[in-house]
């Protein structure tokens with residue numbers, strides 16, 4: 144797949160992931176899996192109710208994570224001489240690493256409002272970085 148298309152797909156995946164995250168919050172499912180990275184001590188828990196909602200967020204986050212690393216790697220490989228794209232290719236995976244830890248801390252801190260708010264802030268940041276990458280690749284900004 145072309146990088147331009149991959150970057151657009153990754154941006155769309157993160158947008159959907161953010162909606163799933165909002166649904167986790169609004170449905171009160173944030174502590175349905177009280178541990179991390181396992182859920183009730185299992186890699187695949189019994190998938191129903193709030194556990195299904197929280198688990199879907201985790202699985203979708205993992206898939207989006209793979210897409211983010213792949214996109215950033217390819218942007219770095221083919222556009223490292225572009226000042227803006229090379230910065231985005233470094234910043235995006237770094238923000239992802241911070242985000243995964245904030246997701247885990249959200250659970251471990253029993254949804255401490257500061258940590259959950261930081262998790263939202265980094266989600267918006269990752270989306271912004273990916274959208275900028277996609278638009279720069281298409282020479283639209």
Ligand code: HEM
Pocket residue numbers: 157160161162163164165166167168169171172173174179200201204207208239242243245246247249250254259260262263265266269
């Ligand atoms: C790229 C990765 C991720 C993105 C973009 C993302 C995004 C989001 C967003 C936008 C929310 C809603 C926040 C709100 O409504 O204030 C959310 C909630 C949540 N996320 Fe993530 N997330 C990611 C990865 C993870 C991971 C790996 C975990 C691991 C456990 C996780 C755990 C949670 C939890 C527990 C909530 C609900 C918090 C609550 O109930 O208040 N997230 N996420």
